[in-house]
Amino acid sequence: MDEFLRSLTPTRQITALFLIVFGILIIVSLTAFFLSFKKSATAHDEAWHAELKNFRRLLATSWFMVVVFWMAWVLGDTVATILFAFIAFFALREFITLSPTRRGDHRSLILAFFVVLPVQFWLVGTEHFDLFTVFIPVYVFLAIPVVSALAGDTHRFLERNAKLQWGIMVCVYGMSHVPALLLLDFKDYQGKGAFLVFFLVFVVQTCMLMQHVVTRKLKRPPSAPQVSRSFNWYSWGVGMVVGSFVGVVLSFITPFEPIQALAMAFVACVAGSMGHLVMKALKRDRGVTAWGKRDVSITGANGLLDRVDALCFAAPIFFHSARWYFGA
Numbered sequence: 001m002d003e004f005l006r007s008l009t010p011t012r013q014i015t016a017l018f019l020i021v022f023g024i025l026i027i028v029s030l031t032a033f034f035l036s037f038k039k040s041a042t043a044h045d046e047a048w049h050a051e052l053k054n055f056r057r058l059l060a061t062s063w064f065m066v067v068v069f070w071m072a073w074v075l076g077d078t079v080a081t082i083l084f085a086f087i088a089f090f091a092l093r094e095f096i097t098l099s100p101t102r103r104g105d106h107r108s109l110i111l112a113f114f115v116v117l118p119v120q121f122w123l124v125g126t127e128h129f130d131l132f133t134v135f136i137p138v139y140v141f142l143a144i145p146v147v148s149a150l151a152g153d154t155h156r157f158l159e160r161n162a163k164l165q166w167g168i169m170v171c172v173y174g175m176s177h178v179p180a181l182l183l184l185d186f187k188d189y190q191g192k193g194a195f196l197v198f199f200l201v202f203v204v205q206t207c208m209l210m211q212h213v214v215t216r217k218l219k220r221p222p223s224a225p226q227v228s229r230s231f232n233w234y235s236w237g238v239g240m241v242v243g244s245f246v247g248v249v250l251s252f253i254t255p256f257e258p259i260q261a262l263a264m265a266f267v268a269c270v271a272g273s274m275g276h277l278v279m280k281a282l283k284r285d286r287g288v289t290a291w292g293k294r295d296v297s298i299t300g301a302n303g304l305l306d307r308v309d310a311l312c313f314a315a316p317i318f319f320h321s322a323r324w325y326f327g328a
Contacts, residue, residue, distance in 0.1 A: 014194045018066075021198075025062060025066060032052065032055060058212070061307050065201055068083070069198065072182070073182075073194045077125070077183060080179050081121055081125040081179040082121070085117060085121040087175060087308065088172045091175065091312070095170070095291065096164070098291060099163050101160070104160075105153075108144050108148045109164070112164060112167070116136065120176050121176055125179070125183075133320070137173070170275075170279070170309070174315055174316055175311075177316045181319055182196075186255045186326050192255075198250075199264075200268055200315065200318050203243045211231075211239035214235035214239070215235040216230075218235070220232045227281045228281075231277055231280075236273060243269040245262075247262055247266070247268075248262045272310035272313055275310055275312065275314065276313070291303055291305035291306050
């Protein structure tokens with residue numbers, strides 16, 4: 001089987017990968033669907049149904065991620081970059097909508113949504129990697145407060161600008177590194193950028209899923225209760241181990257050797273899980289439990305940022321680690 005897969009062209013290898021992933025998701029989704037018909041007779045059954053409902057939510061997130069990346073690969077690098085730009089746009093909109101703004105912020109918001117975001121993704125699409133890595137942390141970092149200062153509104157000036165800069169860094173800068181992975185050109189690894197994206201998403205999602213499952217099963221006390229009731233160091237450690245092991249298993253689809261894949265998966269899982277915790281702290285600060293309330297369309301995205309927050313933190317770390325190691 002391994003020899004057969006290696007004999008295929010990169011395009012057919014990626015096609016086979018998505019067919020396998022979609023097949024697994026379909027089987028798991030159908031199983032969860034049929035299990036949902038089981039009637040609740042006892043308190044134990046009701047608890048089990050609650051767990052099943054939560055699992056189906058996680059499954060929906062997995063479907064979302066896989067479909068997005070499948071569309072990105074099918075439509076080509078240019079359209080993929082545009083697709084991720086739209087995801088960044090709605091994620092940033094979600095972030096800003098749940099954070100109060102003033103009239104003096106309008107110019108800065110226009111700059112963020114209609115100048116910074118398209119320029120950042122244009123730099124990705126044209127492979128200006130050296131400039132795209134510093135455009136937001138250097139140039140936009142200065143431009144945003146300057147535009148705000150020119151508006152003449154000094155009320156909570158630092159807080160307002162820090163909030164906007166945080167949103168740009170997480171939603172735009174972080175997300176822009178995902179399509180950038182599609183364009184990395186390693187020796188003897190041309191045309192296989194989709195594998196890198198899959199590797200990143202799969203190990204991070206596995207890590208997050210394992211943390212969640214272990215926390216709910218063992219019910220250990222939270223390590224940071226004011227930030228997250230589901231985070232504790234034991235479940236985090238289990239998630240890191242499993243996520244890193246999955247990285248080793250998937251090393252054959254990457255340019256990494258098994259030990260290198262282990263290190264890269266570990267780095268991605270640390271960045272993603274810690275980033276997710278940081279975003280939970282921001283939600284607590286804003287007094288919300290989710291960036292987009294379910295069944296209530298307040299941003300046009302309905303929890304999009306909840307689905308991609310770990311990826312927004314993991315993608316830049318993973319991208320620059322891979323590029324630095326291979327000198328791409």
